[in-house]
Amino acid sequence: MKNVGEAQEAPTGAPQEELATGERSTRNRVARSILDHGPSTVTELAGRLGLTPAAVRRHLDALVADDVVAPREQRVYGARTRGRPAKVFALTDCGRDAFDQSYDKLAVDAMRWIQEQFGGDEAVVAFARARIAAQTVAYRAAVEAAAPEERTEALAKALSADGYAATARSAPLPHKGEQLCQHHCPVAHVAEQFPQLCEAETEFFAQLLGTHVQRLATIAHGDGVCTTFIPKVEHTADHKAGKTPTAASPKISRTTHNTSASTAGRNPA
The missing domain is CATH 1.10.10.10 (Winged helix-like DNA-binding domain superfamily/Winged helix DNA-binding domain)
Structure with a gap:
């Protein structure tokens, strides 16, 4: 710095x-x-x-x-x-x-080239999903090793290890659930122009935690913190046995994309 x-x-x-x-x-x-x-x-x-x-x-x-x-x-x-x-x-x-050497312009140029050469927005979405999928193994291992009620905290610690300075806390009342807060985003400037990066990350959180989630705010959109609301999950037999409902699926489903990431990259407040 x-x-x-x-x-x-x-x-x-x-x-x-x-x-x-x-x-x-x-x-x-x-x-x-x-x-x-x-x-x-x-x-x-x-x-x-x-x-x-x-x-x-x-x-x-x-x-x-x-x-x-x-x-x-x-x-x-x-x-x-x-x-x-x-x-x-x-x-x-x-x-x-000031905290990190930025290669944002190079990344934005590369994203734009992918968009222009390989199928427009669908190509960008495919890249965003492939990028987040590369982090799946470490994040999934951390989440699945945690007790059901501690999985958001486990995900926060895994994100922090990758430089996202993440924390987990109870959501303000009357909402029942937790907030996953990422105080730093290494790709914020790129995501400002390509919100598909935020959307793919939100999809991944939903799949990993086995519930729909809602992105409330993002650094890329100008907010101080990336905030994701994770509603309280009633723990089923699979949860109590230490299983994540969607853990067997290697891909992020399009259904999840439609229902969980609708506010990714935007602040609805």
């Missing part, structure tokens, strides 16, 4: 270079925490990093000035409580790019 900002003032006697290095290191920790956990408040960042709120605000001011993060109003799910929503800070496109 690029170094974001320098020290503002050096206390008397402090080595300037050492102070600047420490400032950059802490600033990068703040940005990394937002990458790993999604849009965050000052209080949340202070708690995670062991800093004072004042110190966090100082680093956030520098990150905002460098276009690494941007403030936004916190999205509230369900009934809105009284009072003004807390301000959260989210990574900008510039901030995301």
Whole structure:
């Protein structure tokens, strides 16, 4: 990641270079925490990093000035409580790019060439499904090894191992189920132009977890986090025996595509 900002003032006697290095290191920790956990408040960042709120605000001011993060109003799910929503800070496109070497233009050019040379959108869909299928073995092994009620968490850990910084949590009431949140997407800029990548991923989640799922938000669409709602599944005999209902199918069914991925790549809110 690029170094974001320098020290503002050096206390008397402090080595300037050492102070600047420490400032950059802490600033990068703040940005990394937002990458790993999604849009965050000052209080949340202070708690995670062991800093004072004042110190966090100082680093956030520098990150905002460098276009690494941007403030936004916190999205509230369900009934809105009284009072003004807390301000959260989210990574900008510039901030995301700072964390990894990007080959987005090459990927977009390749996708467009596939689209033009091999059958339009159907060719892109076929590529997207083949790409996600390549990850099937590792993800399926992780999910099938977990107890039924822990499969979303197991999938989140497998995704995190691939750089998606994923977490699982209970969905806000009155919804019954879980939310799978991916705080980072290595292909977000490509998926912005080719949402078939998001759709294929959503199909795969539905097949892997044995239930329909709904994509609520995506980084590619401009949201801070890719969020997928996974409804609560009544565990059948197969579930209790440790079997995933669709595990035997090597392909992602078109029925799943029609019912589960209808909101992939879009934010219906």
